[in-house]
Amino acid sequence: MVSKYLKVAFPVVAMLGAVGMAHAKATPEELAKLGKELSCMGAEKAGTPSGVAEFTGKWLGAGPGMTTEIGKHPVDPYANEKPLFTITAQNVAQYGDKLSEGQKAMFKKYPNTYKMHVYPSHRDFRFEDSVCKTIARNGAETTISADGKSLQNYYMGASPFPIPKSGIEVVWNGMHPTIINVESRDIDTAVVYANGNITWGQQLMWQYARRNDPKLRGQKAEGTAVYVRFMTMMPERNKGEVVKTMDNFTMDKEARLAWQYIPAVRRVRQAPGFGFDSPIPSSSNTVVVDEVRLYNGSAERYDWKLIGKKEMYIPYNNFRLEGKAAGENKYANLLKPGHENPDFVRWELHRTWVIEGRLKEGYRHLYPTRVLYADEDTWLYAMSDIYDAQGKLWRFNWVNNFYAPGAKVFAQGAAFYHDLSSGTYTAYDLMQGKDKHLVIDQPGAEYAQVQFYSNDNMKASGY
Incomplete structure (x- = not known):
């Protein structure tokens, strides 16, 4: 079972797991380290002999x-670098x-x-001082x-817990990282089968992440956190379907409101x-809604355990990887x-926060157990391992x-997204x-306005 593995791999499990739902706060002495031995995001500034920079x-x-x-x-600022070494099945x-x-x-x-x-x-990259001030x-x-399921005295524009004490606090950090405010995407999706055949999908997406609006940074959270609208263009059977979601600053039944145009x-x-394990049509239903960015939306269906911090590739x-050559x-x-071309992928040694989510009794989800790995410098999830009901x-x-x-x-x-049983993977x-590529903060963009996400606009945009 997955929990047995985690107990072996991380000897701090018993100590950190005991925090549970107690939600112990970081002490003033710990918070005083922000901007000193810790970065303003709560990451350890020091490198390690093993290779963390x-x-x-x-x-x-x-x-x-x-x-x-x-x-x-x-554009890659490290384009001239060569690998230090390559990990293969042999080593x-x-x-x-x-x-x-x-x-x-x-492997x-x-x-x-x-x-x-x-x-x-x-x-080498840092956030603006206003982000540092807000997370502090x-x-x-x-x-x-x-x-x-809810936060008190949370201020928009940065994660809430720079020094987390429980798994659910890391999840809240992943819900509210400092990321793009306004964006649009025209994305392709490829479901690559074991024999190399590909089923294609396409989706248009627009987002106004109000929680990340620089003009609102540092203000107390209220209202809607994120507006999203997306339209399926492929497969043909779903062409013109539009979904709108509104995420709020909560994990209860009002966490995500959604509307659909058929x-x-x-x-x-x-x-x-809508959300959780609802399938995404443009992925031929191989990716579910709450695994975009590896985890998003309410975390209420899982019990979350903080496993600890670990150096990982x-x-x-x-x-x-994002360049035109790919x-x-x-x-x-x-x-x-079988998998994406390894020659396009760069791996580095970094410290990650590791959390385990196990499905609560009485709840249902396609994924009974998931392990998430969050980068200490950004609070963004980098990887996830998912286990079935038998712990496989x-x-x-x-x-x-x-x-x-x-x-x-x-x-x-x-x-x-790799299915280790079938050998199929989805590139999303x-x-x-x-x-x-990704269109960020386009001046005058209509999708930076709340009205763009109205039901009338949804219907007008459909087929």
């Missing part, structure tokens, strides 16, 4: 050669203490083709309700229960049978979080083959 935060905005032009594909045991169970399973399933190129670790205030003032009936209807600084010839260079490892997923220099925050790019949020 020291936090420099030397770049706010564009690093060398990077572009802030809206819609341009990212994986040597690095096993810094790999997740899902990563190890990939076992694809011993001849799967590999990980490990590069020098870099922690949250650390001192934000509290969590006894049932873990072209066949030409009506907008509320979609109660995670995808990091993958600017090249999208050439309909992604032929990137998408290979089922899926390994990872997402590319990269720095967006124009917005001075991190953004989510391509994501890969692909923009490498598009003329425009």
Whole structure:
């Protein structure tokens, strides 16, 4: 079973798991370390002899050669670096203490083709001072309700708990990271079967993350946190379907409100229960709603345990992965049978917060147990391992979080969802083959206005 593995791998489980729902606060002495031996986000600044880099935060905005032009594909400031070494099925045991169970399973399933190129670790990008000020205030003032479903005295624009004491606090950090405010995406999705055949999907997405609006940063949370609208373009049977969601600053029954427009009936209807394990049509139903960004939305269906902090090889600084070369010839260079092309992926050694979510009694979800790995510098999830009802490892997923220099925050790019049983994987949020990549903070964008997410606009935009 998964919990037995975690107890062996992380000897601090018993100590940290005992915190449970007590929600012990960080002490004034701990919070005083922010901006000193800890970064303002709560990460340890020091590097390690094993290869975790020291936090420099030397770049706010564009690093060398990077572009802030809206819609341009990212430029890699580390393009001239070479891998330090490559992990293969032949030497994986040597690095096993810094790999997740899902990563190890990939080497076992694809011993001849799967590999990980490990590069020098870099922690060179930082957030604006207003973000640091907000997360420090949250650390001192934000509290969590006894049932873990709501926050008191939370201020928008940064995660609430820079020094978490429980699993649910890490989940709240992942719910409210400092990321993009306004964005639009035209994304491809590829379901790659074991024999190499591909089923394609396409989706248009617009988002106004009000909680990340720089003009509201530092204000007490109220109203709607995030507005999202997306339209399915492929597969053809779902073309023109539109879904709108409104996420609130809570994890109770009002956490996410959703409406759906179906072209066949030409009506907008509320979609109660949308989220959690609702399938995403453009992924041919292989990806569910709450695993976008590896986890999103209410965490109420799981009991969350803080396993601890661990050095791991995670995808990091993958600017090249988002480049046009990966999208050439309909992604032929990137998408290979079994898994994505390892030569496009950069792995680095970083510290991660590890949490385990186990489905509560009386609740249902496609994924009974999930283990999430959150980057200590950003509170963004980098990887997840998912287990079935028998405790067998089922899926390994990872997402590319990269720095967006124009917005001075991190953004989510391509994501890969591996079914370890069938050998099928889904490549999601692909923009490498598009003329425009992620469009961030477009001046005058209509989707930066609440009215864009009205039911009338949904119907008008559909087919």
